[in-house]
Amino acid sequence: MYRLGFTPWERYGAAGGAQLGGLIDRETRERPGGPGRALDLGCGRGQFTPELARRGWEAVGVDLVPAAIEAARSRGPAEVSYVVGDVTDLPSAGLGVFDLFLDIGCFQGLTPEQRAAEGRGVTALAAPGATLLMLAFGPSRYRRLVEGVSRAEVEAAFPGWELLSAEDADPAGLGWPMNRTSPQWYRFRRAAD
Template identity: 50%
Template sequence: MSLAYRVAYRIGITPWEGAGEGGGAQLDALLDREQAGRSAPFGRAVDLGCGSGSHTIDLAGRGWEATGIDNVPRALERAQARPGADKARFVLGDVTRLADAGVAPGVDLFVDIGCFHGLDDEERSRYADGVTALASPTAAMLVLAFTRGRGPLPRGATRADLARWLSGWDVVAQEAADTSGMPKPMRATEPQFYRLRRAA
């Protein structure tokens, strides 16, 4: 998928970006829940597969020490050109090799908007190892994943897939994602938001 994303960003065809912005109100509500009863600064947050960085910048604006990681240079160039990018940190790196990306342990929140669901089994294993190694004892994750892939779309991931690969985490909530901003092929994948907590 990495090559496909590089080509897509180079030619400017990135429908997932608009889809992510279309579901912004739902993500805002989920982040509000993570922040409930707390005051800023909230801790360290990592946006996995951040693309052009809109969610990373939103996290930083909310009071998180936010880092976005992506392996597509053109996407990060767009991220760094966005208003508010100076409040966030962007790292060119591989989400399946987080130790090599220079992210220190003690991450309180991971946000994954459509990254895990496109990884193959070996990549999912490395991703899970990296995330778990960096997580604080009370860390949370928010994951948006297609339930099933279609055609050229990512393969998808179910609640069972998350439980299998992220065995050091508990899946504590699930809700259907807002698909109002998504093209019809994406809506057909029945995307879901999952909330995970670091297992005790």
């Protein structure tokens, strides 16, 4: 898709940026020691990863597509790290431990088995008290065109995590049919040991 220049998921950047900034700011304020390490899951060309760094997080983006990671690195900023890796096999990437995980549209494109694998990987890399912020489209009659997941499917992939909130995401700027999928922001917290 990157080679063809067809990346409809990137359309959400302008519309979702303000809402994402507020969500990251809340995590930064509520974290006792201030910002820590953050991992952008399925970061693509690094559209959102720099938002983490701008807010003081040590930001790392991971994506399976080498061309996307190469583009992300070329865009910068220099203080953000990008790694080619599989979100369904995070422990093998040697990334270390994280305090915040960001998934904007990656999880929803995975099979049920892959979603469970992402959940296990995030859990393995999570520091005590870590947070997961996920933007996912809901299931709709357009599921063949736009993948989506239900709240139950999201929760099932992250056992041992507490769902703190599920909030409507602003669909402005998405275009049809993505604007018909009831996108949600999910906020999970990993229990402190």
